[in-house]
Amino acid sequence: MLRIEGLKKTYKTGDKALSDVSFEVPQGQVVGLIGPSGAGKSTLIRCINRLVEPTSGNVLLNDLNLPALRTAELRRARRRIGMIFQEYALVERLTVMENVLSGRLGYVGFWRSFMRRYPDTDIANAFRLLDRVGLMAHADKRADALSGGQRQRVGIARALAQDPELLLIDEPTASLDPKTSRQIMRLIVEICRERGLPAIINIHDVVLAQQFSDRIIGLQAGRVVFDGPPAGLTEDVLTRIYGEEDWTAMRNGAAEDAEAEAEDKAQAEKMLRAL
Amino acid sequence: MSVASVETPVWVHRTPVKRLMLWAGWLGCVALFVWCWERMTQRTIWAFVWDAPNAAADIGSRAFPPRWSYMERLWAPLWDTINIATLGTLLGIMMAVPLAFLAASNTTPSRLILRPIALFAIVATRSINSLIWALLLVSILGPGILAGILAIALRSIGFIGKLLYEAIEETDIRQVEAISATGASQGQILTYGIVPQVLPSFYGISVFRWDINIRESAILGLVGAGGIGAQLNSSLNMLAWPQVMLIILVILGTVIISEWVSAKVRHAII
Helix, strand or coil: CEEEEEEEEECCCCCEEEEEEEEEECCCCEEEEECCCCCCHHHHHHHHCCCCCCCEEEEEECCEEHHHCCHHHHHHHHCCEEEECCCCCCCCCCEHHHHHHHHHCCCCCHHHHHCCCCCHHHHHHHHHHHHHCCCHHHCCCEHHHCCHHHHHHHHHHHHHHCCCCEEEEECCCCCCCHHHHHHHHHHHHHHHHHHCCCEEEECCCHHHHHHHCCEEEEEECCEEEEEECHHHCCHHHHHHHHCCCCHHHHHHHHHHHHHHHHHHHHHHHHHHHHC | CCCCCCCCCCCCCCCHHHHHHHHHHHHHHHHHHHHHHHHHHHCCCHHHHHHHHHHHHHHHHHHCCCCHHHHHHCHHHHHHHHHHHHHHHHHHHHHHHHHHHHHCCCCCCCCCCHHHHHHHHHHHHHHCCHHHHHHHHHHHHCCCHHHHHHHHHHHHHHHHHHHHHHHHHCCCHHHHHHHHCCCCCHHHHHHHHHHHHHHHHHHHHHHHHHHHHHHHHHHHHHHCCCCCHHHHHHHHHCCCHHHHHHHHHHHHHHHHHHHHHHHHHHHHHC
């Protein structure tokens, strides 16, 4: 369980990225974090694993207060927090397998990791994860040889290799096409369900957020302005988060997308039956 | 309403003042060139210059044909030259790599103390020519290959160190962030997040420097630091032009081969 209390972040430039953010994420809940660019979504999730140092406030992961930890303790805590990035952030020149195993770096010593001599259990687990994300055949390919969707799957496998208690996911679909985006979101949510993992997904696409999360938190100028179920995202609420815009058009577009997807599926089934 | 009917704002690339300054600048350059030319021609002894084609043809005719039989005395110094270049490059790499990590702003452990020291070491070794390093080292260590190897190594530190630390500073921060987020230690962040990113540039830089060092080590013998340059020096002193010709041909051939090797290697990496 994750509890955030009065989290504040002011950058050196004086920009107030977060002012007094508090909320709780219970076990197994997938939270969609939405808000306009610059609202502090990225800062918020980076303050949790301290890629960005929060100015003040508490972040309690299973009663461990992350901002108070010293370097060595922080490293130990980070091992259990998986992170998935917008542009995948894989080590491009290493193989898929090395990238997945890099999720174990916090658990193995320097020389073992340097010589790539990971424990057998880690390797077996990495293969299981690659199988789970559908990349078994690509284990020995270099990461930069994969497509965007495949790279994000490697990113997911790397985060899961950490055996995390929490997933932080920063714009997982921003560099992907709409179809791949949906597949990736579905995979992430399925995995969170299987493992009862809490996750915070920072996402631009309101429709995707509504479709895949259990709960939506709306951030505006560093403050939580909405916290509730996806169904509660009315036009009023969206205007409060993003400002005035024609929200019905977006909804209609989303409905058309869903229809098209359903049609595709029906078409595919028809062809299957014809075989 | 068309665009033309609206008052179009005037756009000029440079303001009149800037144009004038630019013009004055060019005028100054031309004037300087003319003045320098005047000074240079004043001090030239033109009799020598007019005689230059004859002198060149004379030396050329004495140098041909190259004295091929001298080759048997060249194999050993040629081997020395290649060894000086190769060992010097390796030694230079060994010293340059830690310096580069200390000098790069994103990997340096101490921005205020170690980074300036490393940057100074890089600049200092780079600003002294390997021939001058060799002169110094020959008078310290005595003549021989060791002085040559060290001279090449010292000159290489600055070159490799500078290019490598620039490559380290240009690495993608997101990959480093992702590795830090897994709870990796500093050493692991270095070997997983940064090293894979700079490895291709590292190989490219090293082979390029080795290629340059082959050329530089060929002349180190002029000051007694071993290699084929010693033969060149004594042949020049004895006015043995056919031998000089052969040595120049041998150096040219070696350089072409090393250039070919380094081009192949760099191509294979990228």
